[in-house]
Amino acid sequence: MIFGVTLMTIIISVVTTIGVNFQSQQIMLNNAYQITEGLAKQAVFSILSGSEQNAQEAMDQVQGFQSVVSARLSLDNHNDFLIMGDYPADTEKSTLAIKTTQIIKETNDYWLIKTPVKALAQSSPSEEDEFELDSDLIGEQNIGYAEVIYSKEKLREAQRQIAVLVAIVGILSVSILSIVLRFGLLRLFKPLGMIANIMKQSQNTGEHLLAREIGAKEIHDIASAYNNMMTVLKQQEYDLVTHRDQLEIEVSIRTRELVEARDAALIASQHKSEFMANMSHELRTPIQSIIGYGELVVEELELEGNFDLIDDMDKISKNSQRLLNMINSLLDLAKIEAGKLDIKLSEIFIDELAVSLLDTIEPLAKKNNNSFKINQGCSLPKITTDQEKIEQVLLNLLSNACKFTENGEIYLTISNDNSHIFFEIRDTGIGLSEKQQHYIFDEFRQVDSSHSRKFSGTGLGLAISQRFVELMKGKITVTSELNQGATFTVSIPCNQ
Numbered sequence: 194m195i196f197g198v199t200l201m202t203i204i205i206s207v208v209t210t211i212g213v214n215f216q217s218q219q220i221m222l223n224n225a226y227q228i229t230e231g232l233a234k235q236a237v238f239s240i241l242s243g244s245e246q247n248a249q250e251a252m253d254q255v256q257g258f259q260s261v262v263s264a265r266l267s268l269d270n271h272n273d274f275l276i277m278g279d280y281p282a283d284t285e286k287s288t289l290a291i292k293t294t295q296i297i298k299e300t301n302d303y304w305l306i307k308t309p310v311k312a313l314a315q316s317s318p319s320e321e322d323e324f325e326l327d328s329d330l331i332g333e334q335n336i337g338y339a340e341v342i343y344s345k346e347k348l349r350e351a352q353r354q355i356a357v358l359v360a361i362v363g364i365l366s367v368s369i370l371s372i373v374l375r376f377g378l379l380r381l382f383k384p385l386g387m388i389a390n391i392m393k394q395s396q397n398t399g400e401h402l403l404a405r406e407i408g409a410k411e412i413h414d415i416a417s418a419y420n421n422m423m424t425v426l427k428q429q430e431y432d433l434v435t436h437r438d439q440l441e442i443e444v445s446i447r448t449r450e451l452v453e454a455r456d457a458a459l460i461a462s463q464h465k466s467e468f469m470a471n472m473s474h475e476l477r478t479p480i481q482s483i484i485g486y487g488e489l490v491v492e493e494l495e496l497e498g499n500f501d502l503i504d505d506m507d508k509i510s511k512n513s514q515r516l517l518n519m520i521n522s523l524l525d526l527a528k529i530e531a532g533k534l535d536i537k538l539s540e541i542f543i544d545e546l547a548v549s550l551l552d553t554i555e556p557l558a559k560k561n562n563n564s565f566k567i568n569q570g571c572s573l574p575k576i577t578t579d580q581e582k583i584e585q586v587l588l589n590l591l592s593n594a595c596k597f598t599e600n601g602e603i604y605l606t607i608s609n610d611n612s613h614i615f616f617e618i619r620d621t622g623i624g625l626s627e628k629q630q631h632y633i634f635d636e637f638r639q640v641d642s643s644h645s646r647k648f649s650g651t652g653l654g655l656a657i658s659q660r661f662v663e664l665m666k667g668k669i670t671v672t673s674e675l676n677q678g679a680t681f682t683v684s685i686p687c688n689q
């Protein structure tokens with residue numbers, strides 16, 4: 194900035210100097226013109242009368258001007274009339290016929306200014322003169338010339354002084370401006386620097402430091418705005434910390450409550466499982482004896498030929514069998530939940546498994562007028578896994594397929610890769626929506642669980658099947674679309 198101000202001052206000084214010099218040169222030149230023309234006027238009579246005495250007076254007056262070096266009066270034919278002072282050696286006497294005042298010669302040291310000496314013409318205007326436009330010829334006549342050599346020394350002197358003055362003023366201005374700027378900027382930047390420092394410190398330490406509100410109004414305003422912001426931030430941080438602390442306390446209380454609730458639920462669940470296991474066991478014994486005695490009664494009734502009672506006894510046996518199945522399912526579930534279910538490994542021959550499934554499922558399929566087919570694409574003769582459980586899983590899935598399909602087809606496809614065997618149970622029944630597929634593996638969940646539902650069941654088959662498959666380190670998946678049938682796939686490792 195100071196450099197800019199200095200440059201500007203130098204430019205202004207130079208321009209001012211040039212302007213003032215030009216003006217003073219014009220004034221001096223005008224002065225020289227006036228002196229020369231005055232000499233010419235005063236010399237008219239002297240030249241007309243040829244009296245040097247008169248001319249000498251005019252010359253003396255001219256010499257009174259300090260800058261006049263020499264002067265010369267010449268006649269119309271350029272011959273000297275009177276000379277005063279020494280003509281410079283390099284200047285020849287002018288023989289130039291001129292009609293107005295002119296600079297004849299200009300050097301670094303002087304101007305040679307020449308003007309015509311004119312007298313009023315006395316003769317009456319002749320005919321040719323009447324139409325002349327030139328004023329000189331109407332009433333005036335050139336009778337000689339006046340020359341003045343005017344020194345530029347005073348001009349130089351004046352110019353030098355002006356330059357010195359301008360330079361002094363310039364230097365003074367630059368100095369004063371620099372001092373003012375320095376103090377002004379310091380006053381401006383010092384508080385700004387302090388605010389910047391405080392900001393940096395706040396950033397580094399994370400504290401909410403306040404700035405001093407000093408300096409110019411705008412800086413004062415900046416500091417005050419920053420301080421307000423810091424105060425608000427501090428308050429907000431305090432609120433946040435308080436809120437967080439409260440939340441932490443609440444979370445720890447809730448966590449403790451949850452842990453207690455979970456422990457209570459776990460104990461309750463364990464009690465429930467134990468109770469269910471005991472109860473199922475206790476229920477199974479009387480049901481099994483009902484079924485056993487029922488069979489005996491049927492045999493006796495057959496011997497007696499009482500066929501009406503045999504029908505009723507059949508119903509008793511079937512319902513007892515259903516009850517036993519349900520109790521078995523509950524027992525399985527209870528055992529699984531109590532973690533008491535073990536895997537019993539044995540060799541299973543795939544062909545034998547397929548034949549036994551076909552025998553069991555075919556009559557079930559026929560009930561709803563469905564066809565049942567097994568596609569045996571499995572290249573393995575046997576696998577090692579829990580026979581009872583794999584059979585129960587497949588029976589569950591196939592009996593579901595028979596239950597939820599009418600006048601359709603049911604397929605069991607058995608295949609394998611290097612490590613797993615796959616059982617794919619596909620039907621053309623009522624199918625399942627995407628949403629339904631998500632919960633059908635949960636215990637006691639059925640798509641239609643209303644009292645007026647069409648399909649009987651407990652909603653335990655798929656839940657138990659999934660647990661069994663997981664126990665055998667396998668997976669059970671479903672793909673289906675509503676009214677487009679369903680496909681359940683069980684994959685289990687060939688060897689446990």
Ligand SMILES: Nc1ncnc2c1ncn2[C@@H]1O[C@H](COP(=O)(O)OP(=O)(O)O)[C@@H](O)[C@H]1O
Nearest residue numbers: 593594597624633639640650651652653654655
């Ligand atoms: N093949 C299938 N087609 C359509 N829905 C099925 C099929 N298999 C199972 N489901 C649905 O899944 C539910 C649960 O099946 P499951 O656990 O075997 O119980 P349950 O057979 O006792 O109802 C069934 O109630 C039924 O809504």
Ligand SMILES: [Mg+2]
Nearest residue numbers: 593650654655
């Ligand atoms: Mg079922």
